Amino acid sequence: MNKLASFIQKQRQNKPLLMMTHVVYGYPSIEESLDIMQLMLEKGVEILEVQFPFSDPVADGPTITTACHHALKHQPKLAQCLKDIKQLAQRYPQSRVLLMSYLNPLLQSGFESLALQMGDDVIGIIIPDLPIDHHSMLVPLPENGVSPIWLITPDMQQERIKTVIKHAQGMLYCVSRSGVTGQQAPIRDDTKAQDIQSYLDTIKKFTSLPLAVGFGINTASDISSLKGHADVAIVGSALLNAFNKGGLDAVAEKLQELQP
Amino acid sequence: MNDEGRFGQYGGSFIPEILYSSQQQLLKAYREAMADTSFVQLVKSEMQHFSGRPTPLTYCANLTQKIGGAQIYLKREDLNHSGAHKMNNVIGQGLLAKRMGKTRVIAETGAGQHGVASALVAARLGLECVVYMGAHDIERQYPNVFWMKQLGATVVPVSTGAATLKDALDEALRDWSSSYEDTHYLIGTSCGCAPYPEMVAGFQSVIGEEVKEQSMQQFAKHPDRIYACVGGGSNACGIFLPFVDTQTELVGVEAGGRSDAPGEHAMRFNTDQARFGIAQGFATRFLQDDEGQLQPTHSISAGLDYVGVSPILADLEEQGKVRMTSANDIEVIEAFKLLTRHEGIIPALESSHAVAGGLKEAATMSPDEYLVINISGRGDKDIFNIAKALHDEPFTEFLHSYLKEGAAQ
Numbered sequence: 001m002n003k004l005a006s007f008i009q010k011q012r013q014n015k016p017l018l019m020m021t022h023v024v025y026g027y028p029s030i031e032e033s034l035d036i037m038q039l040m041l042e043k044g045v046e047i048l049e050v051q052f053p054f055s056d057p058v059a060d061g062p063t064i065t066t067a068c069h070h071a072l073k074h075q076p077k078l079a080q081c082l083k084d085i086k087q088l089a090q091r092y093p094q095s096r097v098l099l100m101s102y103l104n105p106l107l108q109s110g111f112e113s114l115a116l117q118m119g120d121d122v123i124g125i126i127i128p129d130l131p132i133d134h135h136s137m138l139v140p141l142p143e144n145g146v147s148p149i150w151l152i153t154p155d156m157q158q159e160r161i162k163t164v165i166k167h168a169q170g171m172l173y174c175v176s177r178s179g180v181t182g183q184q185a186p187i188r189d190d191t192k193a194q195d196i197q198s199y200l201d202t203i204k205k206f207t208s209l210p211l212a213v214g215f216g217i218n219t220a221s222d223i224s225s226l227k228g229h230a231d232v233a234i235v236g237s238a239l240l241n242a243f244n245k246g247g248l249d250a251v252a253e254k255l256q257e258l259q260p
Numbered sequence: 261m262n263d264e265g266r267f268g269q270y271g272g273s274f275i276p277e278i279l280y281s282s283q284q285q286l287l288k289a290y291r292e293a294m295a296d297t298s299f300v301q302l303v304k305s306e307m308q309h310f311s312g313r314p315t316p317l318t319y320c321a322n323l324t325q326k327i328g329g330a331q332i333y334l335k336r337e338d339l340n341h342s343g344a345h346k347m348n349n350v351i352g353q354g355l356l357a358k359r360m361g362k363t364r365v366i367a368e369t370g371a372g373q374h375g376v377a378s379a380l381v382a383a384r385l386g387l388e389c390v391v392y393m394g395a396h397d398i399e400r401q402y403p404n405v406f407w408m409k410q411l412g413a414t415v416v417p418v419s420t421g422a423a424t425l426k427d428a429l430d431e432a433l434r435d436w437s438s439s440y441e442d443t444h445y446l447i448g449t450s451c452g453c454a455p456y457p458e459m460v461a462g463f464q465s466v467i468g469e470e471v472k473e474q475s476m477q478q479f480a481k482h483p484d485r486i487y488a489c490v491g492g493g494s495n496a497c498g499i500f501l502p503f504v505d506t507q508t509e510l511v512g513v514e515a516g517g518r519s520d521a522p523g524e525h526a527m528r529f530n531t532d533q534a535r536f537g538i539a540q541g542f543a544t545r546f547l548q549d550d551e552g553q554l555q556p557t558h559s560i561s562a563g564l565d566y567v568g569v570s571p572i573l574a575d576l577e578e579q580g581k582v583r584m585t586s587a588n589d590i591e592v593i594e595a596f597k598l599l600t601r602h603e604g605i606i607p608a609l610e611s612s613h614a615v616a617g618g619l620k621e622a623a624t625m626s627p628d629e630y631l632v633i634n635i636s637g638r639g640d641k642d643i644f645n646i647a648k649a650l651h652d653e654p655f656t657e658f659l660h661s662y663l664k665e666g667a668a669q
Contacts, residue, residue, distance in 0.1 A: 054539075054552075054553065055421060055553045055554040056421070056427075056430050056539050056540055056554055058275075058276065058430050058433045058434060058437075058540065058541070059276040059278075059437070060434075061434070062420070065420050065430075066420060069420055075551075077551060078551060102539070103274060103538045103539070104538050104539045104546070104548070104553075105551055105553065106552075107537065107538060108550065108551060108552040128276050128277075129274050129276060129538070129541070130274060131274065131277060131280060132277070133273070134272075134274070151277045152277075153277050153278045153280075155281055156277070156280070156281070175278060178278055178437060178440070179278070179437050179438030180434045180437055180438070
């Protein structure tokens with residue numbers, strides 16, 4: 001059984017919804033970004049998604065894009081990033097750590113070497129600019145126990161959803177709406193909440209994989225509308241905005257507010 | 261594996277999943293349109309009646325005599341409406357957007373030439389137009405921003421990253437991710453995901469097709485060599501592609517900038533600072549560091565200041581079918597002066613790279629050889645930058661008194 005999927009299923013036995021939070025490695029500095037990650041794990045976040053910054057993050061909105069460009073001033077190294085987050089994963093064995101980055105920084109070492117560097121501690125990877133058509137590029141990852149996590153989008157044709165599911169492992173990352181990360185929440189009014197719920201229920205017809213939902217989730221009501229329809233709520237820009245306003249304390253407060 | 265849009269190991273489609281459906285829709289619409297003779301005829305007619313095609317092939321008697329080598333000809337893309345070859349592509353894509361029922365186009369622009377061309381076509385076709393432009397480029401090229409606004413386009417400054425062309429392209433892709441239902445992304449160069457490289461190069465190939473006919477008429481053979489500047493690569497693709505696998509040697513001239521140091525030039529070939537990468541929707545040679553981060557670029561001409569290059573050219577170069585060379589900022593200004601003084605033609609600084617590359621080699625060729633240099637655009641837009649490079653003090657005085665007058669009113 002897949003490590004990530006079984007973790008989620010086990011956790012879900014006594015929790016209605018898990019939380020996956022996102023941190024940009026190197027923002028505002030490498031040390032401080034590790035502090036943010038540690039805080040989240042300390043607060044019991046089930047899954048931590050660490051974004052290794054790229055100069056041209058085309059799927060990200062202004063909050064995360066600006067953080068990435070800022071982080072790059074510290075010249076982060078992917079190999080060091082993996083060492084740092086593996087350590088965190090080992091210190092917090094009750095949570096799971098995933099890597100997110102764009103294709104080009106990941107290509108530099110190649111996926112064989114990347115899989116070995118991720119080892120047993122960083123168990124999944126999200127690559128927003130790699131379409132499912134190129135899934136064969138990632139073959140070395142699952143061979144080493146790392147799950148490539150594929151994206152599902154709201155206007156995706158059934159045939160393509162089936163193709164994604166055929167190759168998917170661990171969980172599916174369901175994008176809640178069109179656009180990039182961090183734009184306004186889609187779940188505010190009731191019709192939209194229903195749209196998302198029926199979108200998730202449709203995907204469930206095709207797969208028993210856990211469903212994670214992200215893009216624009218930033219209030220407690222966004223989170224509660226996902227209960228019973230998804231397994232994991234993904235929160236990115238909202239926490240980064242909180243950090244930008246009030247540092248670690250504000251992140252802790254926001255986490256408390258969003259607690260499912 | 262989807263092999264659509266592959267050029268050797270380059271090209272392809274590496275876009276966020278959210279854009280998949282609209283990209284598929286575009287691919288299909290493009291194929292259907294190009295198979296429809298009435299559409300192809302409409303593009304041709306617009307190129308003639310709106311942009312003034314065919315553009316001339318001009319013999320340079322004075323320069324040929326002065327240099328004493330090959331016979332020198334210029335392909336005059338500077339005589340297009342808007343003053344640059346960019347027009348060829350926006351006419352094609354504008355008509356395609358209209359045919360697809362889109363009501364809005366978005367574009368990225370570096371120097372502003374593609375932005376102006378997009379705004380012109382959008383005004384003519386009744387499409388809403390939004391142009392993304394790096395904040396840094398807006399500072400360098402305000403006159404073009406002024407014209408875009410007069411044409412009814414909205415210019416959005418992009419201040420993320422290096423605030424230049426690559427960042428404008430990222431931002432346009434982000435817009436498209438949420439607007440694809442009513443919006444066509446009108447990419448200005450032969451880069452990006454499929455079908456953009458092929459489509460832009462296709463609409464630009466009218467340049468090379470005309471050169472084929474005109475060279476036969478004017479000197480009874482095809483040129484021995486063709487020179488074109490290479491930024492993203494659309495004017496080079498346009499003049500080169502009809503000559504691939506013929507006797508004509510094809511030479512691309514990149515921006516050598518101030519020096520070979522990282523961040524001081526925009527050369528993607530003949531340097532170990534650039535190599536295979538995948539970003540901005542496609543695979544090509546990118547200037548990047550050890551961690552795969554795309555690097556800043558410099559060129560005296562904003563239009564060559566791009567971190568990647570057309571996957572079509574990356575592949576042709578790898579196959580040895582196109583030779584890449586470069587001209588630095590100083591050589592470019594010298595070439596600009598030569599063409600201006602001796603032939604009465606004011607080339608854009610982008611095109612002046614091709615002039616520099618061509619003239620350098622013309623001297624080593626024989627008088628029975630013919631070379632064609634692509635003048636991709638005219639130099640009027642560069643008046644501020646050229647005046648600065650030539651240290652023209654009266655121009656600075658003029659600007660001071662212009663501002664003083666404005667303040668007095």
